[in-house]
Amino acid sequence: AQSVTQLDSQVPVFEEAPVELRCNYSSSVSVYLFWYVQYPNQGLQLLLKYLSGSTLVKGINGFEAEFNKSQTSFHLRKPSVHISDTAEYFCAVSDPSGNTGKLIFGQGTTLQVKP
């Protein structure tokens, strides 16, 4: 069975510092990988996705992620965070069929950006 593990439940960081949110997944087949962000009392917004091709994926708001097949990881990074990046971040994988509407999510990482 597929699963997603987000290794940090909370990540506190100061404004303008770099940040990395870690995500490991398990799957016996190739999958699609996603990072979503959720602001308080809102739905999920797609930050970036890996479907195929280059392992370094760039997304919105200056975020990027690197797909590492050998380590089954898909860590999210941003070189300099802003207060407005404070939110909940979810890593997700598609089901084995590749259906992008059937997602398995991690438990989430709360990014707390401090002034």
Next chain:
Amino acid sequence: ETGVTQSPTHLIKTRGQQVTLRCSSQSGHNTVSWYQQALGQGPQFIFQYYREEENGRGNFPPRFSGLQFPNYSSELNVNALELDDSALYLCASSFYRGEVNTEAFFGQGTRLTVV
């Protein structure tokens, strides 16, 4: 193009009652997926509707049911509500046709409270 819209935004129901949640998919999308997000957790896949039929279900009992209409909008019905059904219910739409997939776009969610 219009995004994914859900109604109502908030709902309070009594244990044992039934509830219907509604979702309008994004223009051009043919698939609707429903997720349950308990407080402090990642979203969990309930089921997906494609071509007006259920196209996969997560680990949820039969009292969770749904419909998809010819215009691709969808309903989630929950019978015999339990206190543990209290959660944010998210709807996501995507385009799916075999090898062709788009990423899932989420609505703002419906916050259901069961008392």
